[in-house]
Amino acid sequence: MKKWFAVIGNPISHSLSPTMHETWLKQLDINASYIPIHVEQNQLEQAVESLKLLGCSGWNVTIPFKEAIIPFLDDVDESAKGIGAVNTVVKTRNNKYVGYNTDGLGFIESLGPILPEYNILLIGAGGAARGIAHAFKRKGYTQLAIANRTLEKAMGLVDELKTGQALTLEEAENMLNKFDIIVQTTSLGMKNNDASLPIQLNRLKENAIVADIVYNPLVTPFLEEAKKYNVRTVNGLGMLVHQGALAFSYWNGVKPDSEEIIQQLIEQLGGNYVNR
Ligand code: ATR
Numbered sequence: 001m002k003k004w005f006a007v008i009g010n011p012i013s014h015s016l017s018p019t020m021h022e023t024w025l026k027q028l029d030i031n032a033s034y035i036p037i038h039v040e041q042n043q044l045e046q047a048v049e050s051l052k053l054l055g056c057s058g059w060n061v062t063i064p065f066k067e068a069i070i071p072f073l074d075d076v077d078e079s080a081k082g083i084g085a086v087n088t089v090v091k092t093r094n095n096k097y098v099g100y101n102t103d104g105l106g107f108i109e110s111l112g113p114i115l116p117e118y119n120i121l122l123i124g125a126g127g128a129a130r131g132i133a134h135a136f137k138r139k140g141y142t143q144l145a146i147a148n149r150t151l152e153k154a155m156g157l158v159d160e161l162k163t164g165q166a167l168t169l170e171e172a173e174n175m176l177n178k179f180d181i182i183v184q185t186t187s188l189g190m191k192n193n194d195a196s197l198p199i200q201l202n203r204l205k206e207n208a209i210v211a212d213i214v215y216n217p218l219v220t221p222f223l224e225e226a227k228k229y230n231v232r233t234v235n236g237l238g239m240l241v242h243q244g245a246l247a248f249s250y251w252n253g254v255k256p257d258s259e260e261i262i263q264q265l266i267e268q269l270g271g272n273y274v275n276r
Contacts, residue, residue: 003032005251008047009062012036016265017060020244023264024256032057032252039065048072052097058090058251060244061099066127073099082134085127088247102246103128103239104135109246110238111181111209119143119178123169123198124185125153128213130160132183137161145179147172147199169199176203182226184212189220197222204229213239218269237262237269 007017013036021034037059039047044065049072051059061069066085070076073089074096080086086099108114120141122129125148136144144164148154154166167175176182176199188198189212204210210226215236223233241258249255 003030003057005032005034005058005060006037006051006056007034007060007062008037008039008044008051008065010039010041010064012038012062015062016240016268017062017244019268020241020261020265021248023261024245024248028252028254028256030252044068045072048097056091058088058247060247061087061089066101070099073097075099077101079105079135079138082138083127083131085131087243088250090250100247100250101131102243102250104131104133105139106241106243106246107132107183107211107213107239108135108139109242111211111234114141114181114209116140117143118180119145120181120183121145121147121167121172121176121179122183122185123147123172125150125157126185129183129185130157132185132213133157133161133164137163145172149198173199173203176201177205179205179208181209181211184210184214184220184222187214189217189222190214191216195221197225201225201229204231207231209234212236215240216269218266237265241265 007015015036018034018036025032066087069086076099080099080101085101087103088100090098122133125146142163145167146154146157147167147169149169151168158164158166186198188194209232211234212220212223213236214220218235226233241262245256245258
């Protein structure tokens with residue numbers, strides 16, 4: 001029987017996931033479809049029951065349901081349990097629906113090869129930072145610093161991780177030359193948002209990697225600033241694609257190609273930006 005996959009969210013019409021997954025399904029000659037589904041805020045439970053009833057083989061979950069979906073699933077994998085957020089649901093052989101989170105791991109994969117001894121600075125302490133911080137820890141990267149406008153929130157995340165240090169934005173700026181990887185996880189720089197920088201980069205280490213999880217615009221003001229220092233910059237499109245590739249591999253048992261789809265999505269977003 002033809003399989004089908006979905007992404008649920010609200011709003012959902014701008015999601016790039018359907019293009020990405022449909023392209024991969026075609027490339028790999030898998031007889032399946034992937035459809036976007038708009039779910040009303042107060043109808044998540046009914047939506048999940050419907051997906052199960054109709055035999056959906058697996059689905060992605062996006063804003064605002066990543067946390068709220070957990071009670072409606074049969075089980076939650078370690079990748080999602082620690083952060084209390086699910087972005088991928090997998091149907092098991094015995095028809096159970098299990099929640100995973102591939103966002104953080106996808107982000108790490110988007111960086112390419114990195115060394116275990118790297119010092120990592122996360123800017124922001126919200127849901128996105130939390131997912132990435134937990135994934136770094138699970139992968140064995142423990143030299144983590146979390147800098148946030150509200151220091152208490154960074155301290156809370158460090159407590160939860162049981163590793164790393166919490167910093168103010170000013171402290172992070174002053175000791176920036178200590179960090180090999182800098183990850184901007186706040187919504188600053190997102191299209192239509194405040195274009196100011198969370199921290200200044202004048203103490204940036206030579207050969208640092210500067211990443212932003214935002215992909216619209218492809219080059220955020222933060223990455224634009226980083227480029228002035230001739231360091232490698234990574235935009236949020238890689239995270240989107242790699243989290244999707246991981247989800248795809250959980251569902252279909254095969255890892256799809258990431259590089260080609262990144263170029264295709266850049267064209268869809270109307271840019272000609274190349275990551276490296
Ligand atoms: P998400 O789930 O996308 O991470 P969030 O949980 O609302 O969103 O977290 C937003 C993050 O962006 C927080 O770290 C927030 O800092 P505070 O904890 O101090 O609120 C950060 N942020 C938002 N606007 C900011 C701004 N203008 N300057 C600095 N940090 C900002």
